[in-house]
Amino acid sequence: MGRERGREERDFGPGGDDTDCSILHVDMDAFFASVEVRRHPELRGKPVVVGGTGGRGVVSSASYEARAFGVRSAMPTSRARALCPQAIFIPPDSGAYGEASRAVMAILRDVTPLVEQLSVDEAFLDVAGARRLLGPPAQIAIDLRARIARELQLPCSVGIAPTKFLAKLGSARAKPDGLLLIPRARVLEFLHPLPVSTLWGVGERSAEQLHRVGLRTVGDVAQAPMGLLRSAVGDAAATHLHELASGRDPRPVTTGREEKSVGSETTYDIDVSDHERIKQTMLALSGQVGARLRAAGQSGRTIAIKVRFADFKTINRSRTLPVATDVSQEIFQTAWTLFRALGPTDRIRLIGVRVEGLAGAEGAARQLALGEPERGWREAERAIDAAASRFGRAAVKPASLLKAGDRRRQPDKRAEPDRLDPLSDGFTAS
């Protein structure tokens, strides 16, 4: 096993022991922060925090300079400010990160079509088939890092190992801006001293359960009797964790995973009691979800809402329709019915709308053929989609989302519901 930061050639030359290490895990370093630094070069070397800057924001990404002060992802922005007041705080720009992500993934796919994208900033590659053309995996990783740095000016770390889980551990250990090869012969030596929380699928709760029965390291889990493991985390997880802890992980790198649900949610700056306000939010969220479904040519049968109360208690309610839909109006009507069924509520912090059980658009097509009443809505919404793609989403919106003043002037883009997508309950163009 060798660690590299600018010393790749010596540690990972073609003679390196990367026999049957054909899985690469590529993970961008402090991705959002790095993209911001790239477009604002004056920020280089400074603590940069990307995250919600409103009262209830959390940190999405922190540069390593900010991490030195203890700033971490998912931490409330207010805490990050307390830890590092001199940091530069930047609101997220998902469009920019998506664009950077596509550029990264394109480079990865240039190496091999066997790329499994895990999230916006990480992916697995199986380079077994690329060996003959591009050299041993370690060399491929070295070239890949160099190319991403040169063409995109973005740092990343790469793990190389016999399995996905180990490759992921490798990239984590190599950060920032490094590379780590874990040869098969040294897998257990690497794995067993690590804390149980390193295992994929072990979060705070499972770690607690494992600690409770005396298991603290990955080695402990590998050697634990299955009965004990099952009592701590349940049947399925026990089997899975025991495999991972033993260095086994048969999951292949797979391409083209299908999406299973599409949702949108929003947290209020101040908890809301007014159900009319909730209704407007649901209308807007349903509009976003419907628009994304239609853009993706998908539809789903199950409509789910999520409600988080002031005390952070969170509930979900769902209803499955006889026929899949991609119609915002139908999503909204179902969501609103589910909400009203709750009766009077405590103050609400978050509202979410999600469509699950996705299938291609055949469901929707069938509905169209049957001439069901949603047909009118679908056509109206398609017209809005077309207008929005020409003039922007802000140009078209449901009349009920316009504030009184907006009826006479341009929509106020800063007003919360106006950022949300149109619904067709009588739309207007501006």
Place this chain on the structure above:
DNA sequence: TCTGGGGTCCTAGGACCC
């Protein structure tokens, strides 16, 4: 310090069918 928004997967109970 007070907890975002995008998701996936698992469990468990009840309904319903055979």
Place this chain on the structure above:
DNA sequence: TCTGGGGTCCTAGGACCC
């Protein structure tokens, strides 16, 4: 007249990941 067990679908909750 009382009752088994398997399979599938639906709903709710929760853990987890990035």
